[in-house]
Amino acid sequence: MTARPAYGAFCIGLFAFSALAVFFVVPLFFMVVVSFYKPDPMGFYKVTFVWENYQKFFASFYYKVSLRSLYSSALGAVLVVALAFPTAIAVSNLSRKWQLFWVILLLSLMCLSEVIIGFAWLIILSESAGIPRLLEFLGLWTNPRSLSPSFWAMMIGLVFLGFSVVTLMIYPQAAKRDRSIEEAAVTLGTPPSRVFTKVLVPSFRPTLISVTLTMFVYLLGVFVMPTMLGRPKDWTMTVIISDKALGDANLPLGAALAVVMLVVTAITLAVALLAERHGQR
Amino acid sequence: MADLKISQLSKAFGTIEALRDISIDIEAGEFICLLGSSGCGKTTLLRLIAGLESHDHGEMTLAGQDLTAIPSHKRGIGMVFQSLALFPHLNVSNNIGYGLNLRGEDRAKVTAEVDRLLGMVGLRGLGERQISALSGGQRQRVAIARALALKPQIFLMDEPFSALDAALRDQMQSEVKRIQQELGVTTIFVTHDQKEAMALADRIAIMHDAKIIQVGTPDELYAKPNSKFVAEFFETSNVLQVSVDNDGVYMGTQFLGARAIGVLASGTNEIAIRPEAIELLKSDESPQTPGTLINQRRLGALIEREVDLGGQIILQSAFVGQGLTFEIGDRVDVRMDLSKAWVLSG
Numbered sequence: 369m370t371a372r373p374a375y376g377a378f379c380i381g382l383f384a385f386s387a388l389a390v391f392f393v394v395p396l397f398f399m400v401v402v403s404f405y406k407p408d409p410m411g412f413y414k415v416t417f418v419w420e421n422y423q424k425f426f427a428s429f430y431y432k433v434s435l436r437s438l439y440s441s442a443l444g445a446v447l448v449v450a451l452a453f454p455t456a457i458a459v460s461n462l463s464r465k466w467q468l469f470w471v472i473l474l475l476s477l478m479c480l481s482e483v484i485i486g487f488a489w490l491i492i493l494s495e496s497a498g499i500p501r502l503l504e505f506l507g508l509w510t511n512p513r514s515l516s517p518s519f520w521a522m523m524i525g526l527v528f529l530g531f532s533v534v535t536l537m538i539y540p541q542a543a544k545r546d547r548s549i550e551e552a553a554v555t556l557g558t559p560p561s562r563v564f565t566k567v568l569v570p571s572f573r574p575t576l577i578s579v580t581l582t583m584f585v586y587l588l589g590v591f592v593m594p595t596m597l598g599r600p601k602d603w604t605m606t607v608i609i610s611d612k613a614l615g616d617a618n619l620p621l622g623a624a625l626a627v628v629m630l631v632v633t634a635i636t637l638a639v640a641l642l643a644e645r646h647g648q649r
Numbered sequence: 650m651a652d653l654k655i656s657q658l659s660k661a662f663g664t665i666e667a668l669r670d671i672s673i674d675i676e677a678g679e680f681i682c683l684l685g686s687s688g689c690g691k692t693t694l695l696r697l698i699a700g701l702e703s704h705d706h707g708e709m710t711l712a713g714q715d716l717t718a719i720p721s722h723k724r725g726i727g728m729v730f731q732s733l734a735l736f737p738h739l740n741v742s743n744n745i746g747y748g749l750n751l752r753g754e755d756r757a758k759v760t761a762e763v764d765r766l767l768g769m770v771g772l773r774g775l776g777e778r779q780i781s782a783l784s785g786g787q788r789q790r791v792a793i794a795r796a797l798a799l800k801p802q803i804f805l806m807d808e809p810f811s812a813l814d815a816a817l818r819d820q821m822q823s824e825v826k827r828i829q830q831e832l833g834v835t836t837i838f839v840t841h842d843q844k845e846a847m848a849l850a851d852r853i854a855i856m857h858d859a860k861i862i863q864v865g866t867p868d869e870l871y872a873k874p875n876s877k878f879v880a881e882f883f884e885t886s887n888v889l890q891v892s893v894d895n896d897g898v899y900m901g902t903q904f905l906g907a908r909a910i911g912v913l914a915s916g917t918n919e920i921a922i923r924p925e926a927i928e929l930l931k932s933d934e935s936p937q938t939p940g941t942l943i944n945q946r947r948l949g950a951l952i953e954r955e956v957d958l959g960g961q962i963i964l965q966s967a968f969v970g971q972g973l974t975f976e977i978g979d980r981v982d983v984r985m986d987l988s989k990a991w992v993l994s995g
Contacts, residue, residue: 551701552734554721556748556799566751570738 396630403623413620421624430608434629437588437604438636440519444526445583449576451527452534457568459535460542471539477532486596489525490516493597522598526590530583537579541572577644581637588633605629652677653698653716653803653835658707660693667693669859671707678833680826682846685856686882691839692731694856695805698837700724711802727796727834728805733788735780741767741791742776748799766794769828786817793828804829804836810845822848843883847871855879877919877993886921887963888993893918898987903959905938906987919993924966926989929954929981931973936982942975958983 403421405413425431459470492498493515500512515521553567554560569576594604605625613622658671668690675681683691696702698709700721709716716724736744742763743750749759767773770790780788789809796804806825810818826849829836840846846853847867854864855878863875874880880888891898891905893913898905913920932939943962944955947969954965954975963983975981 546732546734548730548732548734549736551699552728552730552795553736553747554701555699555724555726555728556795557722557751559722560720567736571736573738 399623400627402620403627405620407618407620412617418620421621422628424621425625425628430605430625430628433603433608434605434625434632436602437606437629438632440523440526440594440602440604441584441587444523444530444587445580447523447527448530448534448583448587449580452531452579453538453569453572453576454564455531456535456538456542457564459539460545467543471536474532474536474539478536482529482590482592483596485528486525486592489521489528489597493521493524516597517599517602519598519602522594522602525593525597526587529590529593530587533586534579534583537582538572538575541575545571574644577640581640585633585637588629652710652712653837654708654710655694655698656708658694658697658709659705660690660697660702661705666859668697668704671861673854673861673864675835675837677835680829680836680838680849680851682850682853683837683839683856684841684843684846684853684882686841689856690859691841691856692807695728695807695837695839698803699726699728699805725799725802726805727799727801727803729789729792729796729807729809731808731811733792733809735788735791735795737780739780740776741772741778741780741783744780744791745776745794745798747795752799762798766798769797769831770794770824785813786821789813789821790824793825797828797832797834801834804834806836806838808839808841811840811842818845825849855882857882872923873991874921875994877921880921880993886923887927888919888921889961889963891918891920892916900961901959903938905983906985908987913987913990913992920990921993922985922987922990924953924964926986927963927965928967928984928986929956929965929973929975930984931975932980932982936980938983938985940981940983942977942979942981945975945977956981956983 402413404417404419406416406418406420408414425434459467462470493500495501495512495514498515500509500515503509504512549571550563550567553563558566588604589606590604591606591610594602594607598604609622609625609629612618612625653675655674656672658668659666660668671690671694673681683694685691693702697704698716700716700719704717711724736747739747742760745766746759746763749762754762763776764773767776770793772787772790772794775783775787780791783791792809810821813821822845825838838846838849840849850867852864852866853870854861855870856862857878863870863879865873870879871883874883874886877888880886889900889905891900891913893899893908893915895908895915897907898913929942930936938958940956940958940963942954943957946953948966950968951966952969954967956963956965965983
């Protein structure tokens with residue numbers, strides 16, 4: 369009788385493991401294998417073991433692109449969380465009716481496709497119809513020009529993309545937090561204006577680090593925003609990989625770049641988590 | 650330490666009246682319990698004193714200074730919250746020293762003060778522990794030490810022991826009483842447990858329906874509750890609806906005893922009588938006040954009995970070994986010492 373629950377758990381575990389293997393491990397294995405094949409200018413690749421795809425990464429501009437990708441994703445993730453956390457706290461402090469309104473609004477934003485968001489920002493940042501024209505109308509900019517493509521236009525797109533996701537990730541915890549902790553801080557002499565930085569941010573630190581890392585990984589993989597709102601020199605590694613694998617039909621090089629990015633991302637996350645653990649001690 | 654004077658204080662949340670014309674003077678160094686059932690307004694009163702809510706009407710002064718004009722973070726009030734509200738990101742020492750650090754006190758002074766407080770609450774050596782690694786009782790002690798670190802003028806506690814088991818609650822009550830007497834800090838303690846209030850307080854303020862309905866020492870409240878609510882809340886008095894004439898005192902048609910001159914006026918009265926003012930006799934063929942024993946239980950040195958008296962259940966108590974012994978179901982003759990009864994106000 370007691371064996372049944374254990375058997376059920378084993379079956380569920382086996383299913384999860386199989387799904388992970390089929391959808392993640394097997395494609396990853398093939399990607400690693402292909403990354404060592406020789407590119408064939410006439411077609412796909414030749415099954416020959418070579419290092420040249422990896423050598424290209426360090427010998428050309430690719431390592432700069434990957435560093436830039438890490439930088440823009442990290443900056444984007446920090447900006448997203450810096451905006452989303454106070455928003456989640458502010459929403460959780462509203463009446464139930466207004467909380468529901470904001471949650472529905474944020475969910476609606478999540479439903480928008482990346483392409484639609486990208487086009488919307490193209491218009492908003494454009495010279496003819498967007499913010500530059502408005503600033504000219506207000507007399508604040510005499511010779512307006514389009515604000516996109518640019519690094520900060522791409523960053524706005526990335527932040528907008530992650531904002532609703534992160535706000536909704538933090539919101540449940542913000543809503544059920546023990547508000548008496550903030551009141552305790554006030555009775556102990558903390559001015560209300562400093563409660564956010566003195567108590568809320570530190571007590572949410574594990575959550576904030578976790579969502580920042582999640583957003584960092586998510587933004588590394590974003591493709592549309594860099595291509596629509598960024599200049600070619602702002603393009604992230606995802607765009608370059610896609611360009612090499614699909615545009616140039618150089619699948620081995622694309623695979624090698626993807627493997628390197630995977631390793632670099634894994635190392636970055638490991639270092640961040642170790643630093644967080646060290647900081648907790 | 651300072652006197653706290655509250656006068657005609659009122660507070661409403663929308664259409665719900667949380668406090669109505671609350672007036673009470675609390676002397677310096679006094680330990681006062683706000684006692685009442687859930688929703689009676691006792692936590693709201695505590696939060697108004699702490700400055701965590703704003704009042705609608707009335708006055709509050711601390712040592713003659715208008716307390717309502719001072720923002721919460723400058724009131725110099727220490728508070729222990731029901732949830733304890735310890736900072737999860739700080740260890741025990743940093744929780745206790747939070748207010749001192751915020752005030753910019755010298756690091757050595759903070760360390761010395763935190764060590765002193767750790768010793769006072771019996772947590773010496775646990776300063777580096779994370780809050781999550783503490784037991785419930787230890788967390789209570791940290792919350793108390795943290796609230797007392799700034800040497801507050803008033804120490805507020807909002808049902809701090811409600812989540813503890815009975816043994817730990819008793820222990821913490823003794824600790825709190827000891828610390829309060831040691832420091833002489835004016836303390837206001839919110840509870841819905843009348844035994845806790847009786848054990849701790851110099852005076853108890855009974856709250857009901859957004860009002861304070863009686864204030865007194867535990868002995869005064871126990872001996873002479875002034876209303877049916879207080880009598881029933883303390884569960885220590887029998888409340889009876891009686892009619893009094895020259896012949897005697899009746900509950901319905903049931904004769905209870907001769908009229909006690911000067912105690913009960915003629916007419917209909919709601920009276921209270923303590924269980925120990927009632928005696929049970931073996932029922933003979935013509936009992937004066939017949940009843941049936943329906944339950945009895947030992948409470949330490951006391952035995953408490955429930956008697957069905959014409960449909961009304963009354964409590965009677967006596968010391969074990971004093972008086973007669975009975976079995977459940979026995980017919981008994983109930984004798985009330987009506988000179989010890991008193992009339993309730995409402």
